[in-house]
Amino acid sequence: MQYGPGCFLNNETAPVTYLPGKNGHERPLTQIKFNTAGDLLFSCSKDPVIDVWYSHNGERLGTYNGNNGAVWTVDVDSESRFLVSGSADNTLRLWSVASGKCLYTWEFPTAVRRVAFNEDNSKIVCITEQRMGYQCAIRVFEINREGDGTNQSEEPLYLFNPIGSKATVCAFTLTPNVIITGHESGKVALFNVETGQEIESNERAHSGKVTDLQLSKDRTYCITSSEDKLARIHDTKTLMVIKTYTTETPLNSAALAPTQPYVLLGGGQPADIVTRTSAREGKFETRFWHKVYEEEVGRVKGHFGPINTIAVHPAGTCFASGGEDGYIRLHHFDDSYFKAQPFGAIAAED
Template sequence: MDKKKVVAPLVCHGHSRPVVDLYYSPITPDGFFLVSASKDSTPMLRNGETGDWIGTFQGHKGAVWSCCLDKHALRAASASADFSAKLWDALTGDVLHSFEHKHIVRACAFSEDTHLLLTGGMEKVLRIFDLNRPDAPPREIEKSPGSVRTLAWLHSDQTILGSCTDMGGVRLWDVRTGTIVRTLETKSSVTSAEVSQDGRYITTADGSTVKFWDANHFGLVKRYDMPCIMESASLEPKFGNKFIAGGEDMWIHVFDFHTGAEIGCNKGHHGPVHCVRFSPGGESYASGSEDGTIRIWQTGPEQDSCAANGPSQNIKDVVNEVTNQMRNVLIAEEEKTGAE
């Protein structure tokens, strides 16, 4: 059997608790960025390509369940167990506004035009905040039948899709009428729902199944059974020919989109994987885990199977390089802490 070169992932330390959400910005004139949510209450911003730490958003007093960046990567938003969602200046790290809720906020999402912020959580209410008038009362639309787990915008901000923590299905709200117009049926609770970059597909993970739905007609396009319970899945954005999924077995599985065949597997995390996302150009993907780390994996010739993901000739050099990068990140964090 030919030896295949294994590229070690970039390991991003910094969070002290599990990483529960990841979000990549679109590509901007300054590159692209990755923001992470963690139960340690401090979202972090990184260079999306290198994984280098840029800054930490400090101000929440409870676990942060969701995070996102606007399309220009100038502002970030976060949803927290401290009953608030916060809007941040992504350049300075300052809190621009805190939107108070009456219970845990589990999800947040910027509208495509960046003027609106959508939130949802344990209150079962979807709220739309006008970021041009942040002090104004939010628009509240028809209640979710269960606690909100995930939220996303669709159809140029005309449709909202959301899933619940305690029941199956993905519900679609018409923003104009504020009512649920359709439900994509699933047996298990949907823990991850992603709209593809080209707007063609909705990718969902529910239990041990990953499904792809037509984002315009809402029919089920593909359904694949997974080797374990998967908490998150993401479709490759450039060619749409592969997807990744991560969950209970701590591995990042790579599958062929057209056949569902497993074409790769990456080991490294020491706890269940809670979130996986492709970078906007598809050249890499990130995973966040119960172990508190983020790992950034390069997209390339995939391994044949999990068993193939063994040591390679140059692994020591790669590990040393990654270790040096990690050390630089930690030094930067220490310097920042000392300066505060």
């Protein structure tokens, strides 16, 4: 992991970094996630290991071993008790955060591409791939939090196949048993998981694959990123597009800053042409946009390939990015970030 002080509102200077110990991941990052307290950062990649790091200094705390393929996705509950992961080995796994032990494994016909806990940690939702004659499926499992966590139900509480284009990302909304999904076609939709019915959809939310979906702290709105070079903020009840951020490069991830009026975007030229692309041409920076005015206000450089995933500390004190280059870069904001007022004084609302 590379770690260093973040530089903000400076488009030319890269952060100072150093490399503590050996790399945590040997292959491109797929997702990174802070816990609710913000003291831990979980990461997964196209190698079979999940890592956990201290967020204050970038030191690796431990690993979660047991997968037999690329780990596409992780999520951690609000108590930092359970971790859930989805992998290319067609498994969904429940882990003990403290011990690193795999508590339960669900097996499916195809790979698990996205997982997420609901607000009270009682359920998890997962998306499995459309492949080898199997349809894309969304499953919801009820998590038994009693005992040591090993006594889980093998069968899903709910199972359905989303209409039309396959789902790529998902999350629980504030409304009970309603999830928001992003799709390969660019559609954003709401589903009732009990019935499998599509409640609402915005077929033209994006014109390309939705690559990431992250919720606001209160789950009333979310931000999506897409291969169509756009990131958008949506109301999670109506799916109305509230804000749009237009870039000149495909986007792989988008995150909301919880204490400042900014959104963070990451992406870059596709990995298959990175070898023919310089860092300057590839747009491998984390880009900061003003949430309200929809204008870019800063960039942080450092990665040597596309940025695949971005996460912001729940308290807004730092952010992390994971790249195709196999590195996680952890940046702590300096005073200029909190004092900067590029468009005047506007208080951010959580």
